Amino acid sequence: TSGERVPALVIGTGYGGAVAALRLAEAGVAVHMVEMGMAWDTPGPDGKIFCSTLAPDQRSYWLRTRTKAPLNYFLGFPIDRDIPRYTGILDAEEFSGITVYQGRGVGGGSLVNGGMAVTPKRENFATVLPSVNADEMYATYYPRANAGLGVGLIDPAWFDTTACYQYSRVGRKHAQRSGFPFVFVPDVYDWDYMKREAAGTATKSALAGEILYGNNHGKKSLQQTYLARARATGRVTISALHKVTSVTPASGGGYTVVIDQLNTSGATTATKTVTADRVFFAAGSVGTSKLLVKLKATGALPNLNNEIGKGWGDNGNVMCGRANHLWDPTGKLQSTIPCSGIDNWSAGGAFAEVAPLPTGIETFASFYLSITKNPNRAAFTWNSATSSVDLNWQTAWKQPSIDMAKTIFDKINAKEGTIYRTDLFGIYKIWGDHLTYHPLGGAVLNKATDNYGRLTAYPGLYVIDGALIPGNTSVNPFVTITALAERNIDTIIATDL
Ligand code: FDA
Numbered sequence: 001t002s003g004e005r006v007p008a009l010v011i012g013t014g015y016g017g018a019v020a021a022l023r024l025a026e027a028g029v030a031v032h033m034v035e036m037g038m039a040w041d042t043p044g045p046d047g048k049i050f051c052s053t054l055a056p057d058q059r060s061y062w063l064r065t066r067t068k069a070p071l072n073y074f075l076g077f078p079i080d081r082d083i084p085r086y087t088g089i090l091d092a093e094e095f096s097g098i099t100v101y102q103g104r105g106v107g108g109g110s111l112v113n114g115g116m117a118v119t120p121k122r123e124n125f126a127t128v129l130p131s132v133n134a135d136e137m138y139a140t141y142y143p144r145a146n147a148g149l150g151v152g153l154i155d156p157a158w159f160d161t162t163a164c165y166q167y168s169r170v171g172r173k174h175a176q177r178s179g180f181p182f183v184f185v186p187d188v189y190d191w192d193y194m195k196r197e198a199a200g201t202a203t204k205s206a207l208a209g210e211i212l213y214g215n216n217h218g219k220k221s222l223q224q225t226y227l228a229r230a231r232a233t234g235r236v237t238i239s240a241l242h243k244v245t246s247v248t249p250a251s252g253g254g255y256t257v258v259i260d261q262l263n264t265s266g267a268t269t270a271t272k273t274v275t276a277d278r279v280f281f282a283a284g285s286v287g288t289s290k291l292l293v294k295l296k297a298t299g300a301l302p303n304l305n306n307e308i309g310k311g312w313g314d315n316g317n318v319m320c321g322r323a324n325h326l327w328d329p330t331g332k333l334q335s336t337i338p339c340s341g342i343d344n345w346s347a348g349g350a351f352a353e354v355a356p357l358p359t360g361i362e363t364f365a366s367f368y369l370s371i372t373k374n375p376n377r378a379a380f381t382w383n384s385a386t387s388s389v390d391l392n393w394q395t396a397w398k399q400p401s402i403d404m405a406k407t408i409f410d411k412i413n414a415k416e417g418t419i420y421r422t423d424l425f426g427i428y429k430i431w432g433d434h435l436t437y438h439p440l441g442g443a444v445l446n447k448a449t450d451n452y453g454r455l456t457a458y459p460g461l462y463v464i465d466g467a468l469i470p471g472n473t474s475v476n477p478f479v480t481i482t483a484l485a486e487r488n489i490d491t492i493i494a495t496d497l
Contacts, residue, residue: 002272006032009257009276011244011291014108015478016465017282018226019148019485025233027493032274033236034259036243036287037062037104038087040111040214040223050089050111050214053336053358058084060213062091062104063266070101070212070435071319071367074359076423087241087264089213092435093286095391098314099435100286106240108284109478110221111214113437114338115188116353117151118475119483124345128473128480131446137483141490145482148229150220151186154339155195159184162198164207166331168340170324171354171366175342178415180408182342185353185476188225189337193218209358211336219337242272244283244291247461248300250275255460278460278496281443281467285312288467289380289442290389292455297382303457307448309380312391312441313471316349316372318401319432320409321357321421324364328416334358342368348407349373349400351475365421371438372404377471380442398433405431438477443467445484453488454496464488 008024010017013035021031043049044059051059056067060083067080070092090112091102103109119142125134159165175182189206196202197218205217215221230236239259246258254277261270281288293309295301324330334356342352352370357363376397383390413419420430443449445468453468455461466481468488473480 002274005254005275006030006277008032008278008280009034009274010280010282012108012281012283012287012465013106013222013227013238014103014110014282014284014465015222015481016485017108017280018222018230019482020280020282020464020489021236022226022230022233023486023489023493025230025235027497029235029497031230031236033238034242034244035106035238035240036262037089037106037240038264039238039240040089040105040107048216050210050216052209053212054209054360056081056083056213058086059088060090061088063087064092068092068099070437071424071432073424073426076427085265087262087266095393097394097397098391100439101435101437102284102286102439106238107222107227110223112212113478114211114336115219116338116476117146117149117186117188117479119146119479120474121345124474129445129469129484131451132484132487137487141483141487142479144486145479148226148486149479149482150188150225151479152188152191153184153186154191156184158195159339163331164198164333164335165339166329167334167356167366168338168354170328170330171340171342174366174412174416178412180342180344182340185339185341187337187339188220190218190220194335194337206335206337207333209336209360246300247279247291247295249458255279278462281461281463282465285439285442285466288463288465292443292448293380293382293389297384301458301461304455305448305457307444309442310377311444311447311470312378312380312393312439313376314374314393314436315438315440315472315477316370316374316401316404317436317438318370318372318398318405319355319425320368320370320405320430321424322366322409322413323419323421324366325416325418326364329362329364330357330366332360332362342408344408345373345474349404350408352405352408367424368405368409370401370405370408371475372401373472373474374398374401374404376400377441395433398431402431402433440466440469440473440477441471444470452491454492462488462492
């Protein structure tokens with residue numbers, strides 16, 4: 001409620017925010033979380049909370065009148081369709097040279113993501129977070145994050161026999177025939193539940209095309225893990241459909257936080273002002289960067305340093321498909337949860353996930369999302385003419401990612417006598433180079449903040465999400481975001497409270 005004073009306010013309910021809320025609450029601090037997206041706890045008229053990728057409705061996209069599927073063509077035909085404008089779950093946020101996909105709702109990205117929960121190889125950690133003590137991370141914080149998130153690995157014997165991972169087994173065969181290491185990728189999906197889906201004894205979710213717009217069953221999103229534990233402390237409250245627009249020092253100490261209440265059309269129905277002793281920016285790489293860049297430029301937080309907005313990267317995301325021979329069908333039943341990857345990071349700068357194409361028909365296609373060592377970094381800046389925040393990424397900056405992904409797929413194509421698919425991202429277009437699922441940076445650790453996420457010019461303000469990470473994690477990012485948040489909040493609780 002307007003006029004209230006809270007000890008700790010957390011902006012956003014994704015990984016960083018959920019860790020902060022749980023650990024502060026366990027330390028006895030009352031926490032209020034503010035989330036611009038919906039609560040996603042009530043079934044719609046069809047009895048389901050989330051809609052499937054095969055039949056997107058208004059629940060699918062954040063304030064769009066047409067879907068914007070990451071894989072937007074099939075057999076050369078555009079697959080997007082009109083939908084009512086609504087505060088749906090997936091935001092396809094468009095900047096000049098890139099579309100950045102993000103989750104919107106209580107649980108942030110955990111609502112929409114593939115649940116792939118990967119700890120970077122220890123030997124790569126120094127390039128991921130150069131100022132962080134790796135011994136502490138691998139002894140304490142990565143294990144804590146993996147336990148808190150409920151990470152597990154597929155049963156390899158089941159993998160070898162189930163129809164729904166035929167596509168991954170083809171991926172393994174092709175990787176191994178070309179001499180690339182094939183690895184299983186851990187996930188937060190409940191693997192026993194998926195076995196029951198396959199056996200026909202549980203309601204299907206991963207085996208029913210659910211993923212991008214939410215999973216009704218099986219996936220342990222933050223709603224089931226960190227946020228459930230945070231709420232169970234009795235000290236955490238969450239306001240959904242509330243968007244923070246300003247944070248500025250309050251005259252009597254602490255910070256004045258201005259919050260717009262939204263309706264499901266995205267319109268502001270009320271504006272509230274609260275005072276918080278401490279504010280944790282956990283709005284995600286893009287959300288936190290946009291807020292901080294705006295607040296610095298417009299004079300609300302003028303003393304933020306000049307690193308604010310800088311060091312943003314796309315985790316080197318690039319997608320492609322390959323056309324297989326008729327003797328390599330990938331299966332008409334494909335689990336939406338990827339479980340394997342091809343590791344060519346040290347030799348070629350690419351880690352490629354074998355991704356599903358859950359169309360319900362046999363496509364003879366192999367599909368991949370590659371994470372690459374793309375060195376390009378962009379910056380967010382305030383545009384006073386439009387009163388909004390720009391990002392100066394250029395589409396051409398994906399070229400290094402394409403080159404790195406080709407170190408894997410050119411070799412596999414040569415070995416198998418196969419070609420790239422050209423019908424998945426447009427007409428005669430091989431590379432999905434227009435997007436990222438993994439925005440990282442914009443308020444980089446030990447640059448925009450101190451080495452624990454403190455915005456030191458403003459005691460009591462912290463960054464605790466993917467904005468801290470300088471653009472690349474060498475693998476999928478959320479385990480690292482969670483582990484870093486665990487590390488930072490430990491120190492913040494021990495020394496600042
Ligand atoms: P996150 O984005 O999770 O949360 C931020 C929250 O803040 C959001 O809920 C947002 O609505 C809210 N917010 C923003 N601005 C606000 C404001 N002004 N006021 C109030 N609230 C505000 N990663 C991985 O490791 N494995 C995977 O398999 C995948 N797969 C994947 C698929 C897809 C489709 C996407 C979009 C993303 C992934 N990811 C992924 C990426 C992963 O989901 C992402 O890195 C994390 O969710 C980022 O966590 P954060 O805590 O930084 O922010």
